[in-house]
Amino acid sequence: MSAVSGRIPLLTLDTLVRLQRGPGGTHPPVPPRRLAVPDGMTVPLGCDAVSVPARLGPLLMPRLPRVGCVYADEARWWWLVPSDSDYALEWPAPAHYATGALLPDSPHVPGLIHRPDGTVPYTPPIPLYLAMCRLTGTTPTWSRAISA
Numbered sequence: 001m002s003a004v005s006g007r008i009p010l011l012t013l014d015t016l017v018r019l020q021r022g023p024g025g026t027h028p029p030v031p032p033r034r035l036a037v038p039d040g041m042t043v044p045l046g047c048d049a050v051s052v053p054a055r056l057g058p059l060l061m062p063r064l065p066r067v068g069c070v071y072a073d074e075a076r077w078w079w080l081v082p083s084d085s086d087y088a089l090e091w092p093a094p095a096h097y098a099t100g101a102l103l104p105d106s107p108h109v110p111g112l113i114h115r116p117d118g119t120v121p122y123t124p125p126i127p128l129y130l131a132m133c134r135l136t137g138t139t140p141t142w143s144r145a146i147s148a
Contacts, residue, residue: 033102034102035047035069035080035101035103037069037121038115041069041120045082048081048082048083048100049098050097051077051096051098052077052095053077054072054076060131060132063131068080068123069123070113070123071109071110076096076110077110077113078101079128081122082125083099085125085129089129095132
């Protein structure tokens with residue numbers, strides 16, 4: 001309330017838009033970036049991605065029977081997996097599951113460091129999940145005790 005008039009100040013649409021944009025004003029939010037499937041490859045099952053901190057990436061690669069497209073930057077390594085590869089799975093921390101292969105808050109798209117032979121970009125999700133569980137000391141979801 002205004003001490004002088006006793007009324008609540010009127011907020012216009014322009015004021016609300018400026019408040020939403022925050023300090024600095026008119027910069028639109030950065031749209032989410034997506035990992036691109038290389039030319040000549042198809043995604044018949046849709047496309048999601050799983051990432052881990054960069055220090056774990058080289059440890060996972062030799063544990064996988066098949067490696068699909070892998071992207072990396074200085075912070076994280078990303079594997080393309082079929083859509084819904086998180087169904088009934090809790091990917092172990094510090095993994096990050098990205099629906100639609102959208103990168104959260106990334107200033108740039110990581111570079112492609114591995115491309116498989118053929119036209120399918122996927123790393124099989126179950127071997128990737130099991131290798132991550134092994135590296136992180138996490139019990140796979142289906143092996144955990146069920147409480148009554």
